[in-house]
Amino acid sequence: MTKALLVAVLTLTAVSASREEVIDELLGSLSRGASFLEKEHLHINLDGVVGFLILQAELKEAVRTWPHTDPVSWAQRTSAVSLVKQLDQSLAKAVEALQQNDPKYYAEFEPLLTWRFWLIPQEWSTTDPSLVYSSTSTMECYDEQLSDKCMTLLLGTWKNKGTPCIVTKSCRDTMTRFGCPHYSLSHQLLYFMIGTMRGCSQMLKGDMRASRANMTERSYQKIFCSNMMKNNQETLQDGFTGQTQDIFIENILLCGLAGFSDFYKPDWLQHILSLQDQELGCFGRDGKIISQIIGDELLEQLQLHRRVKRREKTLRDGCSSHMTGVAVSALGGYLNYYLTEQDITKRPLT
Template sequence: MRSHLLLLLSCALVLFHGEGQPVEVSELLRALDKAVGFFQREFRQINLDGVVGFGILNGKCSVRIDGFLSRALNAEWGGLGSVNPNVSFPTQWFYHLFCIRNCQVRQICRSFPNLSPGLAPSTAELGEALRRWPPADHSMDANSAGHVSKVRKMMQRLDGTLQQASYTLQESDPSYFREFEPILDSGFWSLPKMWNTTSPRLVYPAFQEVACFSEQLSDKCIALLLGTWKDNGTPCIVTNSCRNLMTRFGCADYSLSHQLLYFMIGQMKGCSNILQGERRGSRINMTGREYERIFCSNMMKRNVAFENSGFPVETHDIFMENIMLCGMAGYSDFYKSSWLRQILAWQDTEEGCFGRHEGLAKSRMQERKVLEIMELHKRVKRREKTLHDGCSSHMTAVAVSALGGYLDYYQTEQDVTKRPLA
């Protein structure tokens, strides 16, 4: 029993081992803490995409906190029902008892709200439960408890700032805010954890040189799914035009990532009709998950190409967006330790944001090259903002979401005792 808990807690120490220098979770938490500090200072200037990125991070932190105590309880008891299968206690009681028994984890427990009214056990009930609790032969690892406490405090900072940022967006750009308000909710970004890997057999023979569709058209198709295309609009509307664009093969970069995003939002919104009406014979029986795997396999191909080219500055944003989206979609091979190390290296150590050093360090000629490439792909982020300190709102958003994905995957899903980091 003790060994199981220690193996669980080892996930909170050095998780990102394998290729190159190991990355400790404390280093990842420091990077996220700096980014959250930047968000707290600059939320009035950050656009909607940026706020969504920090909302996704907040959702991932919430899942991690909720899962931590559950897994620790299971490790100590071998399952909540193993104490006495004939007696049922509310789950919150078990959290309470666990906090009492493990003094080193009390710093986490103090940050949790009190038990809900009506669920708090009486003194007699607590005494009986503690009497039946198995003898403790181990204690909570102090470093692990400290890490979880830091995540909880980071969540508390994010909660307040996200509320203020949403209010600011509603005031400054009400129509755009109304169109995408549902995705500002941290709870919106919840997908089943079914881990998969990409396949080289699914990559396109070639990518198109220009974008498959404009950002405006992508926004319109997503709004039809969300039901925000008008006040009290019907959700899950899929036009033939949107279906054909979002299932078109050969798209690259932002068009490709938005195809995946379209399917993911459809899944989170509960839209089961995206592929209804498909008339192409070879695709009639294809599922949404099959399309997602094709998209992520090609996004993997693009990311590997960016890596092999030495990560040109103009690829940083889409590189991290690919990791963010495909990681959320369940493709674990995007969580490479070398890519994590690269993302951490791109963070501005002074401001905590991303994209700042690139604008300062590159010459005007290189900046013109970036603009030419963006024009070639016809991807103009209409509401992307380079902030007064040179930071990129969109790049910071995709970076923190990607880093939150690493924290999510390696702390809770990967069995580090059996599967080495690829």
């Protein structure tokens, strides 16, 4: 064996070993998250349950496509299969509890409450810095009630046996508005992702703006994720707070699920993993984050018609239901990405 070939073999071995270690780390973290769900399934809110359902879809896809290359890889797949079985049982109970605890909210978002709804990327692309907005609003573009209404019109849950894929002018104008920040931006992306997964093929029909004539649903997803990438990079530069930490991980979850591979950065993964409570398995158990969430909940009670950020729920021991769901599904996205990386036929598209 020549020296050059030996170096190449050693390099490949090191890369393979490190990837196996990362997958071990991911599976360990997800196992702790699944155990947390098992204990808290009666109390997790809808956002948290949806996060675990996305994870379930990601794990089922991982098990289906797992590269059977060696005994270590096979053992890891066996761990993933066990996780799937554990989640199957816990999620059935969690979804049933949601139906009993909040029947109206459950009915509005019932189509999302199955892992089968959530499609896993089959090919990858990357964001484009040239699509970043020249200026961004300092205020959110809309409230969550409008977002919920627009989502139910897409899902067909706006009334009993309602027609799905309805896009009103106010929904289209809001969801295609450029320059929105933070949660507005991630909700705009989620709107188009849910429309695509629901099979709504003409979401942009009726948009008469000449400047948007060639825009597709995918065009909007690329614009939103390019701006979410910039937001994440700025968050890293400015330092994390409770609120920015949550949206940072949410951006990774959503844009990764939309197929943008450049969100799966190794240092971002390590940051997410560092936020998990090793004993409880949840995320967001931090004094500053807890006080932020409690502050949001108090504000929500005072302003019943102006919900600031989702239906957050602080669980026992100060765990965040929303952040836990977002984090585990982001980690499930990393797992699938690292597995497709091992399959050269699924390398990211440039």
